[in-house]
Amino acid sequence: MPTDGDGEVTVTPCEDGPLLVRGNFRLVTQEGREIDPGRATVALCRCGLSSTKPFCDGSHRVAGFRATSDPDPAT
Ligand code: FES
Numbered sequence: 001m002p003t004d005g006d007g008e009v010t011v012t013p014c015e016d017g018p019l020l021v022r023g024n025f026r027l028v029t030q031e032g033r034e035i036d037p038g039r040a041t042v043a044l045c046r047c048g049l050s051s052t053k054p055f056c057d058g059s060h061r062v063a064g065f066r067a068t069s070d071p072d073p074a075t
Contacts, residue, residue, distance in 0.1 A: 015069040018043035018056035027054070 009023035021027075021042050027035040035054075043056040047065035050057040 013046070013067065013069050014043075016066050017046075017060050019046050020044075 007024045009021065009025045012020040012022075014020060021044060022040065025037075027037050027042065029035060044054050045052075045056045045060070046067065047060040047063060049059040049063050049065070051059065
């Protein structure tokens with residue numbers, strides 16, 4: 001099981017890219033079947049274009065996907 005040492009899970013939206021998930025997380029299908037992330041940190045697609053969903057395959061770069069990493073930059 002991936003862990004960052006203190007058990008906390010963090011999800012980081014990357015500017016114009018995927019969601020990075022770190023920590024003691026479990027990735028499961030809608031039916032609850034475990035998905036082996038294969039690593040301690042995973043990049044989950046949020047552009048909808050990856051051919052390896054739920055993982056990012058870099059397609060967001062080619063497509064010019066745009067999304068902020070901070071929905072409230074004033075805080
Ligand atoms: S966010 Fe990278 S392929 Fe979708």
